[in-house]
Amino acid sequence: MTENTPFTPSSGNGQVITRFGAEVLVETDQGEVLRCTARRKFEHIACGDHVVWEQQAQGNAAVTAMLPRKNVLERPDFRGKPRAIAANIDLLIVVTSWQPAPVWEMLDRYLIAAHRLAADVLLVMNKADRRDACATPEAEACLAEYAHIGYPLLHISARQQQGVEAILTAIGQRTAIVVGQSGVGKSSIAAQLLPQADIRIGAIADTGEGRHTTTSATLYHLPNGGVLIDSPGVRDFGLTGLDFATLEAGFPEFRPYLGECRFHNCTHNHEPGCAVKAAAGSGDIPARRFARYRGLLP
Ligand SMILES: Nc1nc2c(ncn2[C@@H]2O[C@H](COP(=O)(O)OP(=O)(O)OP(=O)(O)O)[C@@H](O)[C@H]2O)c(=O)[nH]1
Ligand SMILES: [Zn+2]
Secondary structure (H helix, E strand, C coil), rough: CCCCCCCCCCCCEEEEEEEECCCEEEEEECCCEEEEECHHHCCCCCCCCCEEEEEECCCCCEEEECCCCCCEEEEECCCCCCCEECCCCCHHHHHHCCCCCCCCHHHHHHHHHHHHHHCCCEEEEEEEHHHHCCCCCCHHHHHHHHHCCCCCCCEECCCCCCCHHHHHHHHHHEEEEEEEECCCCCCHHHHHHHCCCCCCHHHHHHHCCHHHCCCEEEEEEECCCEEEEEEHHHCCCCCCCCCHHHHHHHHHHHHHHHHCCCCCCCCCCCCCCCCCHHHHHHHCCCCCHHHHHHHCCC
């Protein structure tokens, strides 16, 4: 190699931007995007995973190792087997809207999932332009409970392009995904966040068989240094296999009272001497959330 030849490393670390079949797109630590093959043993590698890649003598580079994950979001495939769809998520952006009206149980389930992932939460109430026409006092009260517990909440209107900047600011440097029930405006929000994102990836990922990005989770760099992992399949993921410990941990407002119940294995349902129920009775724990918690108990 002469001194003028730019140095191109033949192996290194990188992050998976997306995958299509046995191929993954890896962004190297140098910022280059490489098309890599992933052997069968890396079948479970997902968008967001950190990997080691190696340039091979012929053809493609290959993924040779997978680095530890902070977390992974899975959903069942057509056989009911859990499949990794995105890894290393810092922030779940949970979208609700005034129309369709929120299904609060679903919002609670997303929050439980976020706690299980050890991810932060940003609540986004979309369609602010419909608030006057559609908001009921009950819906306003339900929403206020989440803010009271301490979840950050933004009111935006994707249609009127209001509040999208605030979402970018709230994401900061974190890796985020957008989730929520059907029709609340997730695609509209993603579309507004993404034109400013790195569209280089979309071009490379275009395999000529149509944009695979419409089905696979794909990682996009946002202008503020944050990252958005997006795909329709990620946006409506659900919560499966809910056990009691996960459920209880998904209600952070219970935390100050845990350990004060008479029974150490209290489920905060009908047990006497339950400190959580007492707190809900006195209004220290939001009553609507507590009622829905009991509905989620197995
Ligand atoms: N009034 C109003 N309508 C909006 C707003 N944002 C999105 N919509 C409309 O709501 C409908 C659903 O928006 P989408 O972005 O497709 O919602 P989604 O959550 O991605 O829906 P699914 O793909 O079914 O999960 C569309 O008709 C949007 O134009 C908004 O801020 N105000
Ligand atoms: Zn209790």
